[in-house]
Amino acid sequence: MSADAVTRIKAKRTSSGRVAGGKQGLSRGSTIGLHVGLTILAILCLIPMLVVISTSFSSESDVKENGYPIIVRDFSLDAYEQLIGRSSRTIIDAYVDTVMVSGVGTFLSLFACSMAAYVLARRNFFLRTHLTFFIFFTMLFNGGLVPTYIVITQIYSLQDTFWVLVLPLVVVPWYILILRTFMQGISYELIESAKIDGASEFRIFGTIILPLAKPGLACIGLFILLRYWNSWFEAMLYINRSDWQTLQLMLIRMQQRVEAMFDENSLIQTNLRIVDIPSETLRMAMVVVAAGPMLIVFPFFQKYFVRGLTIGSVKG
Amino acid sequence: MRSRMVIAVLLFAMVAGVLSAGGEGESGDGPVELVHYGFSAGDVSDGPEVFGLINEKLGARIGATVDYVDIPGPEYEQRIQVVINSGEAYDVAFTSHWRNNYHVNVSRGAFTDLTDLLPDLAPTIWSTQQGYIDAARVGGRIYAVLNEQIFARSRMTRLPYEWADAAGIVPEEYSDRALFGGEDLYDLDLEMRELMNEVMPEDAVFDGLGPEVAWDKNFIVPIIASQVPGAVQGDVANELRVFNQYKSDAFLELLDYTELLVERGLIRNTDLARDPEAQRQALAAGIHVTPVEPGGTFKPGGEEQGAERWQYLYYENQMTPATLTTTGIIATMLGVSSASENVEKSLEYLEAVFSDDSIYMLYHYGIEGRHHTVDDGFLTVVAGSGYNRGVPWAMGSQFQQIPVAGQPADVWDQTRELNASARQSPALGFAFDPANVTAEIGQTRSVHDEFVPGLMDGSRPRSDYQEFIEKMDDAGAERIVAELQRQIDAWAATR
Numbered sequence: 001m002s003a004d005a006v007t008r009i010k011a012k013r014t015s016s017g018r019v020a021g022g023k024q025g026l027s028r029g030s031t032i033g034l035h036v037g038l039t040i041l042a043i044l045c046l047i048p049m050l051v052v053i054s055t056s057f058s059s060e061s062d063v064k065e066n067g068y069p070i071i072v073r074d075f076s077l078d079a080y081e082q083l084i085g086r087s088s089r090t091i092i093d094a095y096v097d098t099v100m101v102s103g104v105g106t107f108l109s110l111f112a113c114s115m116a117a118y119v120l121a122r123r124n125f126f127l128r129t130h131l132t133f134f135i136f137f138t139m140l141f142n143g144g145l146v147p148t149y150i151v152i153t154q155i156y157s158l159q160d161t162f163w164v165l166v167l168p169l170v171v172v173p174w175y176i177l178i179l180r181t182f183m184q185g186i187s188y189e190l191i192e193s194a195k196i197d198g199a200s201e202f203r204i205f206g207t208i209i210l211p212l213a214k215p216g217l218a219c220i221g222l223f224i225l226l227r228y229w230n231s232w233f234e235a236m237l238y239i240n241r242s243d244w245q246t247l248q249l250m251l252i253r254m255q256q257r258v259e260a261m262f263d264e265n266s267l268i269q270t271n272l273r274i275v276d277i278p279s280e281t282l283r284m285a286m287v288v289v290a291a292g293p294m295l296i297v298f299p300f301f302q303k304y305f306v307r308g309l310t311i312g313s314v315k316g
Numbered sequence: 317m318r319s320r321m322v323i324a325v326l327l328f329a330m331v332a333g334v335l336s337a338g339g340e341g342e343s344g345d346g347p348v349e350l351v352h353y354g355f356s357a358g359d360v361s362d363g364p365e366v367f368g369l370i371n372e373k374l375g376a377r378i379g380a381t382v383d384y385v386d387i388p389g390p391e392y393e394q395r396i397q398v399v400i401n402s403g404e405a406y407d408v409a410f411t412s413h414w415r416n417n418y419h420v421n422v423s424r425g426a427f428t429d430l431t432d433l434l435p436d437l438a439p440t441i442w443s444t445q446q447g448y449i450d451a452a453r454v455g456g457r458i459y460a461v462l463n464e465q466i467f468a469r470s471r472m473t474r475l476p477y478e479w480a481d482a483a484g485i486v487p488e489e490y491s492d493r494a495l496f497g498g499e500d501l502y503d504l505d506l507e508m509r510e511l512m513n514e515v516m517p518e519d520a521v522f523d524g525l526g527p528e529v530a531w532d533k534n535f536i537v538p539i540i541a542s543q544v545p546g547a548v549q550g551d552v553a554n555e556l557r558v559f560n561q562y563k564s565d566a567f568l569e570l571l572d573y574t575e576l577l578v579e580r581g582l583i584r585n586t587d588l589a590r591d592p593e594a595q596r597q598a599l600a601a602g603i604h605v606t607p608v609e610p611g612g613t614f615k616p617g618g619e620e621q622g623a624e625r626w627q628y629l630y631y632e633n634q635m636t637p638a639t640l641t642t643t644g645i646i647a648t649m650l651g652v653s654s655a656s657e658n659v660e661k662s663l664e665y666l667e668a669v670f671s672d673d674s675i676y677m678l679y680h681y682g683i684e685g686r687h688h689t690v691d692d693g694f695l696t697v698v699a700g701s702g703y704n705r706g707v708p709w710a711m712g713s714q715f716q717q718i719p720v721a722g723q724p725a726d727v728w729d730q731t732r733e734l735n736a737s738a739r740q741s742p743a744l745g746f747a748f749d750p751a752n753v754t755a756e757i758g759q760t761r762s763v764h765d766e767f768v769p770g771l772m773d774g775s776r777p778r779s780d781y782q783e784f785i786e787k788m789d790d791a792g793a794e795r796i797v798a799e800l801q802r803q804i805d806a807w808a809a810t811r
Contacts, residue, residue, distance in 0.1 A: 090361070154404065240387075
């Protein structure tokens with residue numbers, strides 16, 4: 001943009017800072033309307049989360065009598081005491097497992113996806129179209145459950161190992177394609193000039209591409225982290241050790257136990273005692289404990305997230 | 317340079333991880349290790365220790381150990397199906413008509429034919445299961461052994477102790493009047509409901525009856541399931557005519573009776589009972605009234621088991637004659653995989669569990685003194701101790717279990733007697749192959765679920781019955797009946 005053009009635009013601005021002409025700007029009324037609407041929407045989104053948190057900090061008797069609270073009526077830490085007291089070992093183990101899997105997995109996955117994306121983003125790579133299609137194809141068709149199970153258990157013998165929770169989720173075609181589009185926005189001239197300066201391919205990738213792709217990486221990194229954090233299917237299918245489970249699987253199993261308890265089919269009736277069923281508040285406390293870390297992580301990614309959201313929507 | 321090293325380290329870590337994992341999965345030469353897929357409903361966190369002890373016993377007795385893959389109950393079906401479909405080598409797995417379907421597995425060759433091996437390798441199982449194991453025959457062959465438990469099914473009361481006492485009801489007398497006095501079941505039900513209604517609070521749940529009550533009252537035996545059309549009449553000699561039980565007079569009579577109960581307010585608050593949390597509260601508070609319970613089945617000693625579950629004591633007394641059906645018998649079994657390389661050892665393993673009570677007790681209730689205690693010949697489970705499988709019927713003969721404190725000492729003799737004295741379904745031993753009418757079964761089931769619960773608790777008017785029957789027919793009820801008739805005739809011809 002030339003200096004002249006900038007001056008012209010600046011001159012057009014009114015003292016309120018809006019672009020002259022004002023047709024694109026919103027009237028005060030509609031701004032208020034929009035804000036009220038969005039605020040209501042935001043509150044609606046927050047309420048379920050608030051109910052979960054409030055219930056977890058309420059006393060069981062209050063929840064039974066008056067239903068789920070939006071704002072805590074009768075504050076109590078019973079649920080958390082119970083949670084830590086009765087199954088601290090399992091919960092801490094599950095936490096450690098989940099953090100390890102999420103940490104290692106996110107790192108490996110981001111690494112693999114960004115490398116693949118970079119290669120596909122390079123216009124001078126002759127297999128680019130074919131490889132992109134190859135990766136895209138797996139989004140439409142996959143091997144299905146049983147063949148995947150055979151590959152993982154019989155060919156790689158990964159069952160009951162740490163890696164079975166990590167490796168199946170490492171490469172995500174969709175994320176590769178998003179990152180590819182993002183990296184295509186990085187000027188090819190930068191790569192060329194680095195080459196002229198004698199940089200190797202890995203150096204270009206490591207010192208030029210990755211820092212420039214930070215917003216995209218942060219955004220996809222968060223997606224990947226969430227995916228690992230919330231994954232439970234792999235643990236259910238491939239982990240036979242009863243003392244080894246991820247947080248989400250633990251939550252699911254707890255819920256299943258409650259449901260099985262009420263199954264009127266005499267065949268599934270079990271000898272468990274009704275007092276062994278986790279109370280409402282305890283279940284909510286577990287949700288808070290399991291989902292909490294992700295709620296805390298999210299704001300750290302936010303500054304990248306807004307930019308990251310638009311990636312792929314407009315080509316640089 | 318640095319980035320290159322990072323990559324090298326990462327690649328090395330991945331490859332090393334995969335390789336080391338591969339090493340763990342392989343079994344070396346040494347004693348046979350059997351793989352058994354089963355499930356639990358309770359806390360089995362001390363499982364490794366308990367199985368260490370079981371394996372010591374097994375090692376000494378049959379020279380093999382078992383690698384028990386413990387899957388939480390609700391996940392079992394999916395897991396075992398993947399394992400079977402993938403052709404993975406395992407040895408023993410739970411099977412039944414309701415979870416990991418036995419007949420489907422047999423038809424696709426997932427289980428080994430045990431017929432000729434059982435008498436020699438598992439003599440205890442073979443001798444104690446005579447008379448029942450025929451229900452597990454497919455084409456004359458046996459592909460799984462039964463876990464012995466209550467085979468006979470019958471309806472029972474579920475009346476809260478204190479309230480029933482307050483109302484002056486002696487459930488045993490009603491049981492006698494129903495079973496031996498020749499009185500009408502609905503008359504007795506009505507009498508109990510009216511008496512309970514006088515003493516119970518307004519918010520008590522008065523549950524409706526279910527179609528199962530009508531079937532048992534009239535000795536109608538549904539073949540596939542109560543919800544799916546297709547039943548035979550039990551007390552008609554030598555006749556195996558299949559009909560849609562929902563078109564029978566028995567069901568119409570039940571609808572009339574239900575209508576009467578709703579009018580008099582003797583079925584009420586049932587919407588509350590459908591909400592699990594509310595039901596739990598109603599049961600635990602002892603305000604749940606069901607004079608003839610449609611779900612569940614009467615078991616000697618069941619009251620104490622229920623009390624353990626609900627933390628409230630309910631009278632459970634038998635209200636209809638016990639019936640033996642194929643599904644009642646094959647409700648819990650153990651099959652040996654056709655992919656097993658240790659069929660004989662697997663049978664020896666099952667024989668060991670069925671004949672050594674200490675293995676059974678370890679398997680279900682863990683270590684004595686720590687997970688359970690035994691006083692005067694009665695069992696008490698130590699709550700929160702880290703091992704209580706919660707499904708004592710899922711492996712072995714339940715008759716091996718030490719009676720739970722509160723149960724009669726002869727609980728298993730009573731159960732055996734009930735099994736032995738039960739009336740037999742005329743189609744006992746017949747196994748239905750659903751392949752030709754799978755879609756119809758699914759559709760009629762959903763029509764059932766749309767109408768029957770509502771018809772049974774009065775939330776749907778009696779006049780919806782006609783629509784229900786029409787929709788059932790549209791969903792293929794008559795095709796199922798015809799297919800059942802065809803298969804049953806073919807089965808009867810080979811008998």
